[in-house]
Amino acid sequence: MVKLKVNGIDRSFDGDPGMPLLWYVRDILGLTGTKFGCGIALCGACTIHKNGEAIRSCVTTMSAAAGSDIRTIEDLGAHGLHPVQEAWMQVNVPQCGYCQSGQIMQAVSLLKSNPHPADQEIDDAMAGNICRCGTYQRIRKAIKLAAGKIT
Amino acid sequence: MSQIQNVSRRRFLKGAFGAGALILAVRYLPPVLMHGHATGGQTDADRAALHPNLFVGIQQDGTVYIVAHRSEMGTTIRTSLPLVLADELDADWNRVKINQAIGDKRYGDQNTDGSHSIRSFFDTLRECGAAARWMLIAVAAKRWHAPASECSTELHTVVHQASGRRLGYGELAAEAARLTVPKKEQLLLKEPSEWRYIGKGMTSVDLANLCTGKAMYGMDARMDGMVYASIEHPPVFGGKIKSLDEQEALKVVGVHQTVTIDPFKPPAAFQPLGGVAVIADSTWAAFQARKKLKIVWDNGPNESYDSVEYKKELKETAHKPGKLIRSVGDSAKDFPTGKNVFEADYYVPLLAHAPMEPMVALAEFKDGKVTAWAPTQNPQAAQAIVSSELGIPVEAVVCHVTLLGGGFGRKSKPDYVAEAAVLSKKLGRPVKVVWTREDDVKFDYYNAVAAMYMKAAVDDRGKPTAWLQRSVFPPITSIFDVNAVYGDPPHLAQGWTDLPYDLPSIRIENGPAQAHVRIGWLRSVANIYHAFAIQGFTDELAHRANRDPVEYVLDLIGPARTLDFTNVQYPNYGADYNTYPWETGRLRNVIEMVADKSGWAKNKSKKGHGFGFAAHRSFLTYVATVVEVEVSDDGEIRIPRVDMAVDAGLVVNPEATRAQFEGAAVFGTSIVRSGEITAKNGVIQQSNFNDYPVARINEVPAQTNVYITESSAPPAGVGEPGVPPFVAAFCNAIFTATGKRVRDLPLSSNNLFG
Numbered sequence: 005m006v007k008l009k010v011n012g013i014d015r016s017f018d019g020d021p022g023m024p025l026l027w028y029v030r031d032i033l034g035l036t037g038t039k040f041g042c043g044i045a046l047c048g049a050c051t052i053h054k055n056g057e058a059i060r061s062c063v064t065t066m067s068a069a070a071g072s073d074i075r076t077i078e079d080l081g082a083h084g085l086h087p088v089q090e091a092w093m094q095v096n097v098p099q100c101g102y103c104q105s106g107q108i109m110q111a112v113s114l115l116k117s118n119p120h121p122a123d124q125e126i127d128d129a130m131a132g133n134i135c136r137c138g139t140y141q142r143i144r145k146a147i148k149l150a151a152g153k154i155t
Numbered sequence: 156m157s158q159i160q161n162v163s164r165r166r167f168l169k170g171a172f173g174a175g176a177l178i179l180a181v182r183y184l185p186p187v188l189m190h191g192h193a194t195g196g197q198t199d200a201d202r203a204a205l206h207p208n209l210f211v212g213i214q215q216d217g218t219v220y221i222v223a224h225r226s227e228m229g230t231t232i233r234t235s236l237p238l239v240l241a242d243e244l245d246a247d248w249n250r251v252k253i254n255q256a257i258g259d260k261r262y263g264d265q266n267t268d269g270s271h272s273i274r275s276f277f278d279t280l281r282e283c284g285a286a287a288r289w290m291l292i293a294v295a296a297k298r299w300h301a302p303a304s305e306c307s308t309e310l311h312t313v314v315h316q317a318s319g320r321r322l323g324y325g326e327l328a329a330e331a332a333r334l335t336v337p338k339k340e341q342l343l344l345k346e347p348s349e350w351r352y353i354g355k356g357m358t359s360v361d362l363a364n365l366c367t368g369k370a371m372y373g374m375d376a377r378m379d380g381m382v383y384a385s386i387e388h389p390p391v392f393g394g395k396i397k398s399l400d401e402q403e404a405l406k407v408v409g410v411h412q413t414v415t416i417d418p419f420k421p422p423a424a425f426q427p428l429g430g431v432a433v434i435a436d437s438t439w440a441a442f443q444a445r446k447k448l449k450i451v452w453d454n455g456p457n458e459s460y461d462s463v464e465y466k467k468e469l470k471e472t473a474h475k476p477g478k479l480i481r482s483v484g485d486s487a488k489d490f491p492t493g494k495n496v497f498e499a500d501y502y503v504p505l506l507a508h509a510p511m512e513p514m515v516a517l518a519e520f521k522d523g524k525v526t527a528w529a530p531t532q533n534p535q536a537a538q539a540i541v542s543s544e545l546g547i548p549v550e551a552v553v554c555h556v557t558l559l560g561g562g563f564g565r566k567s568k569p570d571y572v573a574e575a576a577v578l579s580k581k582l583g584r585p586v587k588v589v590w591t592r593e594d595d596v597k598f599d600y601y602n603a604v605a606a607m608y609m610k611a612a613v614d615d616r617g618k619p620t621a622w623l624q625r626s627v628f629p630p631i632t633s634i635f636d637v638n639a640v641y642g643d644p645p646h647l648a649q650g651w652t653d654l655p656y657d658l659p660s661i662r663i664e665n666g667p668a669q670a671h672v673r674i675g676w677l678r679s680v681a682n683i684y685h686a687f688a689i690q691g692f693t694d695e696l697a698h699r700a701n702r703d704p705v706e707y708v709l710d711l712i713g714p715a716r717t718l719d720f721t722n723v724q725y726p727n728y729g730a731d732y733n734t735y736p737w738e739t740g741r742l743r744n745v746i747e748m749v750a751d752k753s754g755w756a757k758n759k760s761k762k763g764h765g766f767g768f769a770a771h772r773s774f775l776t777y778v779a780t781v782v783e784v785e786v787s788d789d790g791e792i793r794i795p796r797v798d799m800a801v802d803a804g805l806v807v808n809p810e811a812t813r814a815q816f817e818g819a820a821v822f823g824t825s826i827v828r829s830g831e832i833t834a835k836n837g838v839i840q841q842s843n844f845n846d847y848p849v850a851r852i853n854e855v856p857a858q859t860n861v862y863i864t865e866s867s868a869p870p871a872g873v874g875e876p877g878v879p880p881f882v883a884a885f886c887n888a889i890f891t892a893t894g895k896r897v898r899d900l901p902l903s904s905n906n907l908f909g
Contacts, residue, residue, distance in 0.1 A: 020408060020439070027439040031383075036375035037368020039560070040438075041511050042592040046844040049511055077368030085367070092366045096358055096810060099229030099818060101365030102372060102511040102560030127853040134844060136511050136561050137229045138821025139814070140852040141859055 006070045010035070011079035021067035026050045028066055029076055037077035037105045041134070048133030051106035052076045058113035060132075077105040080112065088112050091150035099137035107133050111147050120151050198222055198254040205328040207290055207336045209261055210283040211240055217311060217325030219246045224256035225276075226267040226532045227361065228510075228562035229818075230874050231811035234360045239277055239807060242352040243284030243345060245308040246324070253360050258534025258554035266533040268567045268676055269728065270774035270872025273807055277870050285342040290331040295322045298330075310351075347867070356808035361558065373530030373557045374589070376517040381585035382411060384578050385441035388430040388598050389418065391454040391837035392672045396431065400449035404433055407447065409440030414581050416574065421637050423673055425540040427574045428598060434582065438589050454837055460671035462504070462604070462833040462840075469606035469668060470500055472627045477666035478641055481652050481723045486662035491612035491621055498610040499695060501688035502899045505832035506602040507847055508677050512560020513595040518575035519585035524551045529572045530559040537569035541576040552576075563822075564676035568600050596847050597839040600675025601832055603628040607688035617700020618710060621660040624692075626651055626685065629670035640667035642681070644724040650685035650773055650879060652725055655739050657713025671837065678822060679878040682773040687900065690769035690883030695896060704768050704887065705750050715740025728775055734869055735775045741802050744864065745779040746770045749800035752862050753781035760891035763787065767888025771880040774872030776803040778816075780880040782856075784888040790908030792889065794824065794856040799877060801861060804868035812873045816861040819877025824850040826878070827885050829903040848903075 006017045010033060017028060029035040029052070038061060041049030045060040052061045053075040080086045085093070088111050098104045107130070114121060114129040121129065126147050135143070200220035203212025212220040221240050227233035233253060241251050256262055264275065288308055295313035296303040299320055306315050313322050347354070364370040389395065401413045411434045418429035431448055435441035490496070516529040518541070525545065531537050534554040542549040559566055571588055578586040590598075605628035611619040631646060632639040642665045644652070652663060677683075697707035718737040720727075727735060749768075750756065758766045763786050770779035779800045785793040797820045806812050829848040833840045841847040886897035899905040 019437075023437070023439045027437055031437045031439070034377070035368075036371075039372075039512070040374060040589075041513075042844050043442075044592075044843060044845075047511065047592075081367045089366045093358075093362055096362070096814065098359070098362065098365040099231075099814060100227075100511065100559060100561045101229065101361070101370050102374075104365055105368045108366065123857075130852045132851075134511065134849055134851060135821075136509060136563070136849055138818035138824075138850070138855065140821060140850075140855050141817055141857075142814075143852065 006066045008069050008072055008074055010074045011076060011082070017066055019066070022065050024062050025052070025064045025066060025069045025074065026061040029061065035076050035078050039102055039105055041103065047103070048110060049103045049106040051109040051133065053109060053113065056116070058110045077109060080108065086112060087153040088115065088146070088150045091146040091153065095142045095146040095149060097139050097142040097146050099139055103133060103135045107135065107143055111143070111150065114147065115151055115154055119154060121147065197257060197259070199252065200254050203328070205287065205290065205332040207286050208283045210280060211244065211287050213287060213324055213328040215325050215328050217250055217323055219244065219251045219324070220254050221251055222254045222256050224262040224265055225272045226556050226559055226562065228267065228532065228559035228566065230815060231359045231808055232267065232272045234357055235808040235811060236272055236276055236280060238352045238357050240280040240284035242350050243281045244288050245310060245351065247311040248352065248357060250311060255556055257556065258538045260535055265535050266567055267562070268532055268564055270874040270876065271728065273870045274730065274775065274872065281344055282339060282342060285344050286337055289337045289342055290334050291324055291327045293334055294327045294331045298322070353807050354805065354809070356810050358810070370558050372512055372560045373515045373517070373528065374512050374560065376528035376557055376587065378517055378519060378585040381517060381587050382434050382436060382582065383438045383441045384432045384434050384575070384586050384588045385438070385445045385591070386416065386430050386432045386574060386588065386594070387445050387448055387450060388428045388594065389452055389454070391452070392457045393418070393421070393455040395429065395453045395455065397451040397453045399431060403447035403449070404444040407440055407444035409437055410435045410444040413448070414578055416577060422635050424635055425536060425568050425570050425573065426544065427570055427577060432578055434578070434586070441589070442591060457671045458837040460834050460837040462835070465604065465671070466502065466606070469604065469627045470502070472666040472668065473500065473606040473608035473625050475666065477625050477627070477664035479662070480647055480665050481661070481663040483661035484659045486621070486660045490610065490623060496610065496612045497696065497699065498608070499692050499898055501607040501609065501684070501691060503605050503684040503687060504830070504900065505604045505672065506677055506826060506830045507596050507599045507832050507841070508563040508565035509595060509847060509849055510559070510561025510563055510565055513592055514571035514590040515588065516572040516575040517585060517587040518572065518579045520545065520576060520580040523547055524553070525576045525579070526553045526555070527572055527576060528555045528557055529569065530557050530566055531569050531572060532559065532562045532564070532567040533569060536567070537572040540569055540573045544573045544577050545580055563678040564680070565599060568675055592844070593842045596841050596843060600634065600673040602677035602680065602683065603631065603674050605684035607684060609688055609692040611692070611696060613696060613700065617696060617702055619658050619696065622656065622658050623662045623664070624651070624654065624689065625664040625666060626688070627666035627668050628681070628684065629668040629674050631674050631676060633670035634673055634675065640669055641665055645726045646681040648726050649681035650689065650771060651681065652723060653718060653737055653772070654689060655718060655737065655742060655772070656711040658711065672834065672839070679773060679875040682771065682875070682879040683826065683882060686769065686771040686879035687883050687886065690771065690880065691886055691896070691898065694767070694887040694890065698890070705746060705755055708770060709743060709746060712739050712743060715743060730775055735871065737772065741777045742770055742772055745777045745800040745802050748862060748864065749779040749781050749798050752800065752860065753798035755781060758783070763892055765888045765890065765892030767884045767886065767891060769880040769883035769887060771883070773876045773879055776801065776871040776873065776876040778876050778880045780884040782881065782884040782888040784885070784892050786889065786892045794885070795858065797856040797859040797881065799859065799861050800864065802864040802866055803873050803876070804866050804871045806863055806873070807870065809863055812863060813861040815873045816877040817859045820859045820881050821850050821855045823878045823881035823885060824855050826882050827901060828854060829901050831901050831904055
């Protein structure tokens with residue numbers, strides 16, 4: 005039995021402890037904002053927060069998530085938009101949008117540890133998150149905008 | 156009854172599915188066919204108090220429903236096209252709700268590809284909005300006993316200026332519904348100066364959902380009682396199962412059973428590839444169990460496909476005389492020989508789409524009918540293939556269109572929707588088919604691998620006196636006709652047939668190539684390899700002649716004129732040539748514009764720092780691009796800046812259009828840096844983003860500037876035209892920075908940089 009907290013709610017899971025967290029939040033909890041893109045931590049579409057840090061939920065097993073505090077995109081804007089989400093909207097970042105939950109979760113994590121990232125630091129932090137539509141220029145801009153808002 | 160009727164099928168359509176972009180013209184029909192409530196009640200628009208046509212409905216509370224019949228994959232089309240209708244209706248956009256249409260031929264063409272959604276439906280949606288506005292005005296005028304000519308509208312309200320009386324659209328809707336829908340000739344369309352939204356644009360109606368995880372993609376579709384399926388496809392195209400041992404797979408917790416899917420009957424078209432589906436109660440269980448299947452395959456004839464050998468064959472074919480596509484001047488004469496003759500081989504490999512959302516579909520077969528939820532660019536093709544696979548009428552297939560996590564042409568081919576429907580029929584319950592990334596990369600409809608042979612004889616200023624270009628690629632038509640080996644006119648017309656140069660002798664040819672995998676449309680399609688070869692070779696000739704590439708291209712294009720395609724097969728992207736002629740003056744304009752905006756004249760290339768240029772017309776849009784690159788001594792490439800000048804005719808949504816061109820630069824970056832699918836023993840060698848890398852944030856242009864020309868020409872495409880000139884300009888920039896000419900893509904495998 006794996007116990008964990010997801011978006012503030014205590015949960016327990018008695019299925020395959022080797023199942024990635026991604027499929028638990030999507031298939032079992034129905035939290036579909038977190039996306040499946042590659043399954044092997046190459047694209048970042050599945051990025052969520054585990055104890056406040058961005059992780060790839062597609063390679064994080066349920067047993068590895070045991071006892072942790074998990075936050076998904078659904079939680080981020082639950083009490084009004086997060087400044088990163090506001091910036092995303094202001095800059096019109098998304099095209100298809102499929103990767104953007106992961107991008108946003110990664111960006112929130114970046115700004116938490118580095119409130120004023122330089123261009124290179126943004127690139128380094130975001131290089132694990134693929135956007136096939138090619139919204140990178142706007143992602144950079146939105147992160148800078150959010151950095152200004154958060155402080 | 157139908158309001159919108161298909162009036163012309165292009166001649167290049169072959170069989171059930173088109174050989175080129177599927178384009179059906181639509182027109183407004185007489186009111187007798189337009190009126191009434193017999194539209195099936197599928198959308199809120201259909202059910203609204205006033206619904207004069209398929210695309211709009213107005214409720215008594217003033218809510219306006221507008222139908223989006225095209226698929227949203229990131230272009231903002233779900234917003235931009237309804238915006239056109241809202242403008243002519245003079246509706247308050249804040250009171251508009253969008254209904255996503257199901258697949259239904261009443262809407263006309265729904266295949267969201269070919270960059271033609273705005274072009275093909277701009278007039279129709281204007282007329283649909285204007286018709287509703289006409290009826291609202293007529294009712295208000297009647298109530299006020301005033302002539303309709305004295306009444307006008309102001310944002311959701313009919314106004315009688317003289318008396319100052321006003322009535323909201325909602326108050327008029329029910330009574331307006333009793334009127335006869337006006338004929339097209341009665342409509343008063345707005346003057347462009349009166350447009351409220353067209354040309355100004357609007358952010359996506361889905362923007363907030365896209366930023367909060369609430370947006371619903373195909374991957375997110377759910378149905379009570381559904382099971383998950385993961386399918387092991389034949390590793391070689393056309394392969395069949397010889398034997399199957401499923402024992403270990405069935406032991407995985409959560410697995411229900413396996414189901415065998417029959418192999419397709421050639422031609423493949425949009426049929427399922429066949430294979431073994433593992434059915435489970437979670438995606439994960441299905442994925443895990445699938446790895447434990449033991450299948451012996453009969454690979455069939457494509458087992459001999461080796462992409463290294465195939466590349467050699469294509470290049471050899473490109474060096475032999477081919478089929479004549481277009482000839483200018485005395486091109487039949489022997490090509491000149493001597494030291495002023497130059498030749499070059501260009502090559503682009505197979506490319507995969509790799510949209511962020513892998514293929515996925517949910518379908519339920521029940522009582523002889525199918526209900527499907529799918530991220531499809533082409534819901535009518537999904538209906539058709541489900542219908543033929545299950546042997547049920549097309550009308551018995553309801554295909555709901557979710558948001559698409561990227562499409563790029565892959566999701567115009569609904570094989571994955573058919574898989575879900577086939578499985579649901581066999582299992583008697585809803586089935587969600589989920590492809591892995593590996594499935595997506597290995598079982599794509601790839602953009603064709605292509606070899607281009609280029610040859611020019613030049614005069615003492617380096618200008619060609621004779622020009623020969625010959626392309627060889629397995630055609631997309633091969634998925635519909637196994638014997639198809641030559642390029643078809645619509646795809647040859649993508650930047651090959653229509654070489655815009657004003658030269659005394661031009662010979663354009665195409666050679667044969669047999670397909671060994673499924674070939675399909677990918678963003679910009681044949682323009683990618685055609686523009687790469689033409690614009691690369693032109694750049695080579697300019698540098699050989701020590702001439703400025705921009706000045707040189709303008710010299711080759713020659714004076715402003717309309718290209719003459721008399722006696723040439725030139726489908727022009729399915730558009731009427733009189734409405735959308737090929738105008739060299741417009742290409743010249745964007746070239747001059749991008750040279751100006753990028754500071755071309757003062758940007759001097761030096762070792763390790765270069766500027767490249769290319770210009771190309773595709774999807775009826777003219778684009779010129781300048782790319783700046785920095786190349787380090789160890790071959791690492793940065794792209795500090797990209798400038799693009801765009802003439803897409805009238806642009807409905809400029810912000811969304813800029814985003815499409817920014818994205819095109821990124822898409823092109825992936826193609827140049829690392830886009831390559833290879834095969835050995837018929838098996839695709841790539842599997843995921845490790846061996847099919849796509850551009851990441853640290854590899855893309857740091858800044859892409861998009862300049863949109865003011866134009867009153869009819870609207871053209873914006874989703875695709877940015878890619879081809881970017882690819883060529885990027886490679887031309889690498890030459891100026893390094894002296895190394897990129898003729899083989901991608902950079903990751905051409906050994907140019909050791």
